[in-house]
Amino acid sequence: MVFCASQAHAVDTAQAAVNRALDLVHSHGASARASVNDRYTSRGVLVDADGTEHVRLERTYNGLPVIGGDLVVHSRNGSYRSTSVSQGAPLNLSIRPVVGSDEAAVIAGAEFGSGFVGMPERTLSVYARGHGAPRLAWRVRMHDAQADMTYIVDARTGALIERWSNLETTAVTGQAKTLYSGTVPLVTNSVIGGYELRDPTRGRMRTIDGSNSRTSGQIYKDSDNVWGNSTTLDLATAAADAEYGASMTWDFYKTTFGRNGIGDDGKGAYNRVHYGTKYNNAFWSDACFCMTYGDGDGVNVGPLVALDITGHEMSHGVTARTAGLIYSGESGGLNEANSDILGSMVEFYANNSHDTPDYMIGESIVPANVPGSPGQHALRYMWKPSLDGRSPDFYVSNIGSLDVHYSSGVANHFYYLLAEGTTPKTFSGVVHSSPTINGASLPGIGRTKAQKIWYRALTVYFTSSTDYAAARVATIQAAKDLYGATSAEANAVAATWTAVNVL
Secondary structure: OOOOHHHHHHHHHHHHHHHHHHHHHHHOHHHHOOOOOEEEEEEEEEEOOOOEEEEEEEEEEOOEEEEOOOEEEEEEOOEEEEEEEOOOOOOOOOOOOOOOHHHHHHHHHHHHOOOOOOOOEEEEEEEOOOOOOOEEEEEEEEEOOOOEEEEEEEOOOOOEEEEEEOEEEOOOOOOOOOOOOOOOOOOOEEEOOEEEOEEOOOOOEEEEEEEOOOOOOOEOEEOOOOOOOOOOOOOHHHHHHHHHHHHHHHHHHHHHHOOOOOOOOOOOOEEEEEEEOOOOOEEEEOOOOEEEEEOOOOOOOOOOOOHHHHHHHHHHHHHHHOOOOOOOHHHHHHHHHHHHHHHHHHHHHHOOOOOOOOOEEOHHHOOOOOOOOOOOOOOEEOOOHHHHOOOOOOOOOOHHHOOHHHHOHHHHHHHHHHHHOOOOEEEOOEEEOOOOOOOOOOOOOOHHHHHHHHHHHHHHHOOOOOOHHHHHHHHHHHHHHHHOOOOHHHHHHHHHHHHOOOO
């Protein structure tokens, strides 16, 4: 590969920041929970306008990957500031397994079932998530056409420690509508004989036919550059919605945060639509760097390609390329909340007259809804999560045991209150009236500031195992970075977490 001078300089600058961070890890080993057998590789470098560097590192121990051992080193001019880390203590354990890799795969297979595709992936690792003692473990990955699961099996006892899905989903349970965004412009690619649904201006992102669960279906092509007919009778309609949602999400991240694509590398992810048969879901997969959308059952759920859902799924990709929040426990809830939060902000950014912005997730896909009416149904309600019948409005100690689509509710509630406050407001015809656990009245700081604070916390301070308590610390610090240590914004973040019982 040939670099131009500016590219080479950027690479050199990033490597210099990594080298400084590694030096600081060695000189501040206690803060990093470092051991003599740890080694580190860089996952990314962020540099603030004032020169403050934030270097994200992955940890290995005696050559083994450490699940939950990632960290971010913060410094300026080579002077140490702090470390964001979830691992509780330095590692000191044997790396000789008692349980073999085949036995671990059998243990995982008993949970997954026998229909997996190919050989299970097995990686000997150190499991350092949570507050217990670190353990030697097998990380086993199994998948089929519908599921992609990771299982953590104790390499000494054979106990199943944890499991999570690698398909970060919208988890829809019913209700849909088509023609979500009306007639909108699309950038497409001109080819011999017509056009293809590929956007050369946004990393060549594209939309393919994923019917029959295809992973490499044909890209949609057309002779007149008019895509779909606003009904499900034309299969290109859902494809056009997915491509439009992806373009709005790309533009939102680029305009709002200066992020050049999901991976911040200028490369476009791709969509597959019409996945499966009557599939009532949508998901992001980091393995294919793609979004997958089902058509729904045609009665309660239609194609899952509404604007906030496409923004939600692509935001899972941003999480995977930054904090890497593991899709389990409290970190999994924060992962889901991040996608709801930023997916909603994509909807506000697009400001589409057919799918007006609000803090409901997936309301456009509910066929029984009348747009603009006060009693609309949705997958989730950010201003009062308990409206779905399962999500808590406020933090409780066992929240990590809930499904991540419900434990996400507290962070969704926090974000709504931070942005909009407690005064009732109406969005898309629905009154949003948000409670607080302590009866506090909150003014809100506005969406512009709230999304900047949240995104900075995600990309600079969150790690793979960040829980609610750590999210409070991270967002307060992000607000201080952006608006000052004693700013009204930083105080508002603290007060808002308190209002949802994250203390």
